[in-house]
Amino acid sequence: MSEFQVMTALITPFQKNGSIDYDALDRLIDEQLALAADGLIICGTTAETPCLKEHERFDLLRWIIHRVNHRTQLWFGCGINQTKETIRLVQKAANYDIDGVLLVTPYYNKPSQAGLYAHFAAIAENCEMPIMLYQVPSRCGVRFEASTLIKLFQNYPNITALKHADNDYELIQALHEQFPRIAFYSGEDKTFYEGINKGLSGVISVMSNAFLTEMKQYLKQPSQVQMDTLKQIADMVFLECSPSAIKYILSRQGKCENILRLPLVPLSTAAETVIDDFFGFDK
Helix, strand or coil: CCCCEEEEECCCCECCCCCECHHHHHHHHHHHHHCCCCEEEECCHHHCHHHCCHHHHHHHHHHHHHHHCCCCEEEEECCCCCHHHHHHHHHHHCCCCCCEEEEECCCCCCCCHHHHHHHHHHHHHCCCCCEEEEECHHHHCCCCCHHHHHHHHHHCCCEEEEEECCCCHHHHHHHHHHCCCCEEEECCCCCHHHHHHHCCCEEEECCHHHHHHHHHHHHHCCCHHHHHHHHHHHHHHCCCCCCHHHHHHHHHCCCCCCCCCCCCCCCCHHHHHHHHHHHCCCC
């Protein structure tokens, strides 16, 4: 259990004028390091990456690399739904001191399994750094079949990990048995517990932005009561479209402003009330 990793999908804090709040980011990073986060995901879904300009994404990358200074793993999300452009971004990211790149399945255009294989094969052939595939069918509308993942794992040794934002942990168990070199991370805060004994290496978490201590405590001494509490916290964190809830919670903890970039908006008043009541935040 102690080897199970919790990596945090970092939010991007913003100032009231809409620019990135680097002071708040430093505080968040320092807390993650103090609490022994096993890694940080830079510019994942939780970071509102589609709402960031390219120079902002790479500004964040440089800033976080400097702040972390090799004290935990760093993975950079730079996958999009266009293969040639993804290759360009991956090759640009290769100039930075990171552990690897996180590449989401192409969204909106919904490629076939042959298209998924060709997309990631082309990237892997043009990249020497470690690649973490990112499966999130609820957002992308497409899902790897086992046969596609098997071919990619067999043919490309630089594909070293999979973030699996899905609840099919039987797939993880089968793949883990066949490919023990691959690190498998859950992308589901509410259900990763069910995958711990099926070959998961860890979880890439949204709620660990604010509840890393509680997650680490559970992994150290698991109990049904702790699990139930964390599942309830996960319900709060995903009450509305992420990362609106986790940003609201962090703002109530005094760690950042409750500001998102359009088309994302802050929580509804009703959702705020539910969260305030659950956590006992002062009105």
